[in-house]
Amino acid sequence: MKLLTSLCRPLWPCVVLALLAFAPAASAKALKVGFAQTGAESGWRTANTDSMKSEAVARGIDLKFADAQGKPENQIRAVRSFIAQGVDAIIIAPIVTTGWEPVLREAKQAKIPVIVMDRAVQVSDESLYACFIGSDFAEEGRMAADWLAKYTGGKGRILELQGTTGSDPANERRRAFAEGIAKYPDLKVIDSQSGDFQRQQGKEVMEALLKKHGRDFDIVYSHNDDMALGAIQAIEAAGLKPGKDVIIVSIDAIKEGVTAVADGKINCVVECNPLFGPKAYDAVAKIVAGQPVPRKQYNKDGLFDATNAAAALPTRQY
Numbered sequence: 001m002k003l004l005t006s007l008c009r010p011l012w013p014c015v016v017l018a019l020l021a022f023a024p025a026a027s028a029k030a031l032k033v034g035f036a037q038t039g040a041e042s043g044w045r046t047a048n049t050d051s052m053k054s055e056a057v058a059r060g061i062d063l064k065f066a067d068a069q070g071k072p073e074n075q076i077r078a079v080r081s082f083i084a085q086g087v088d089a090i091i092i093a094p095i096v097t098t099g100w101e102p103v104l105r106e107a108k109q110a111k112i113p114v115i116v117m118d119r120a121v122q123v124s125d126e127s128l129y130a131c132f133i134g135s136d137f138a139e140e141g142r143m144a145a146d147w148l149a150k151y152t153g154g155k156g157r158i159l160e161l162q163g164t165t166g167s168d169p170a171n172e173r174r175r176a177f178a179e180g181i182a183k184y185p186d187l188k189v190i191d192s193q194s195g196d197f198q199r200q201q202g203k204e205v206m207e208a209l210l211k212k213h214g215r216d217f218d219i220v221y222s223h224n225d226d227m228a229l230g231a232i233q234a235i236e237a238a239g240l241k242p243g244k245d246v247i248i249v250s251i252d253a254i255k256e257g258v259t260a261v262a263d264g265k266i267n268c269v270v271e272c273n274p275l276f277g278p279k280a281y282d283a284v285a286k287i288v289a290g291q292p293v294p295r296k297q298y299n300k301d302g303l304f305d306a307t308n309a310a311a312a313l314p315t316r317q318y
């Protein structure tokens with residue numbers, strides 16, 4: 001016994017040091033973050049949710065996740081409940097741009113920082129949220145317009161499938177696209193309807209548009225891949241060849257969208273990266289530590305058409 005104690009004695013300081021090294025990690029309080037998600041309307045959204053959830057797990061963040069099922073009132077209720085729970089920070093992917101002031105004021109009063117992610121909000125006081133992280137939807141609309149003008153030589157009748165009414169991406173993708181094609185008098189949007197960013201609705205709206213316009217259109221511009229993929233089903237059911245009889249341009253570049261480009265059914269997709277987990281929690285960590293963060297951060301997005309879609313497929317992450 002004596003021998004054992006004397007043998008172990010020199011090791012004790014190491015044991016104590018090792019315990020000390022682990023102690024702070026074990027006792028450090030996990031950050032509590034509330035995330036008010038729009039819903040599960042599209043492939044883009046699923047990839048966004050996965051990124052937010054898996055990154056929270058990787059960083060040991062205690063994530064409170066609320067799916068608003070596409071209803072703005074649910075989303076506002078979720079934010080109120082995060083405030084009541086006393087979370088360290090709130091992340092919102094706003095369904096629509098309006099209606100946010102009261103609840104953002106409540107968060108400010110409770111000293112809980114809010115990060116607006118993915119879609120912008122319209123507020124009279126910018127200090128109501130800490131920062132914005134997202135994509136440049138106007139740039140995406142412009143890219144789609146420029147590509148189309150080049151591909152068609154500035155000619156064609158366009159049917160537009162809009163995203164969720166009142167949402168930032170639907171507003172901006174519509175506005176910037178219209179501006180982009182305005183230089184080409186023979187390239188015109190002849191009809192525009194909302195498919196709410198959903199595949200089934202994209203299909204149904206396209207069926208109605210096919211009934212209304214028959215063969216008197218050349219192009220479908222869809223605000224996201226899911227609606228374009230739904231529209232393709234309707235176009236094929238009407239005996240037309242998507243990508244050939246009808247030129248199709250969409251936005252997101254989810255794997256299924258890029259695959260449809262490689263298969264020649266969609267002619268072009270503009271990329272919109274949904275993998276915000278790392279950036280969002282980096283911002284949370286900084287804000288909570290009192291460090292400065294950029295007011296607005298935008299992703300740089302690309303574009304896929306017949307020239308690069310197939311090669312890009314193996315490394316697409318969403």
Ligand code: GYE
Nearest residue numbers: 041042044045169197224
């Ligand atoms: O394009 C669409 C999703 O806000 C950028 O929302 C996002 C859009 C995306 O439902 O697929």
